[in-house]
Amino acid sequence: MKPASRPKPALTTIHRRLLAAFGHQHWWPAETPFEVMVGAILTQNAAWPNVERAIANLKRARKLDPRAILALSGAELQRLIRPSGFFRVKARRLRSFVDYFVTQYQGSIARMRREPLARLRPELLAVHGVGPETADSMLLYALDKPVFVVDAYTRRILERHRLIAHKAGYEDVRAVFEDSLPRRVKLYNEYHALLVRLAKTHCRPKPHCDDCPLAAHRRPSG
16 A cells, blocks of 8 residues: 555644644653653653653762763663663663764764764664664754654554555655655654654554544545
């Protein structure tokens, strides 16, 4: 099954209806850009409340800082982030990212933001444990780069509305948004957050279509 041939009007309509239904989301939940980056790694295969507990541990220990994380022993870092699950794997991934961040940009968000997206994205994807969704979350929410984040929620919603093919590749789904909408950080940020809200309230694995803002917009199957 091919995606719709003209996705732009559909995506614009979806965004308008979600915004009218849910309002502005003001997302991602974090106090600093570095916290966003840490959260993007810890949220891999984890529920967000568990990630918040891990981040709270780092804050209480005064270790939510690039160089402080690098100074921790492996065992201590694992202990602090344990609530996020898969803590041994994530400790290695977090240390790899922070080492890159400090080595390449001296731990400076401002330095990193000055680099063009075309350079930053391949760099991030080359870091151990940083896949496309994690990299794009960092780029959009921490570094203010216009890249759309594709997650399981986004895929589920677009598949059900027949805007992407079943099991479409990550880059194909990202292109649906970036080729159809203005490349604006605020728009991408808000749109992604609205999709997450919709997926949690209506477009669940077993959908709750009653009162869904997109109920009238859903394309028939077949």
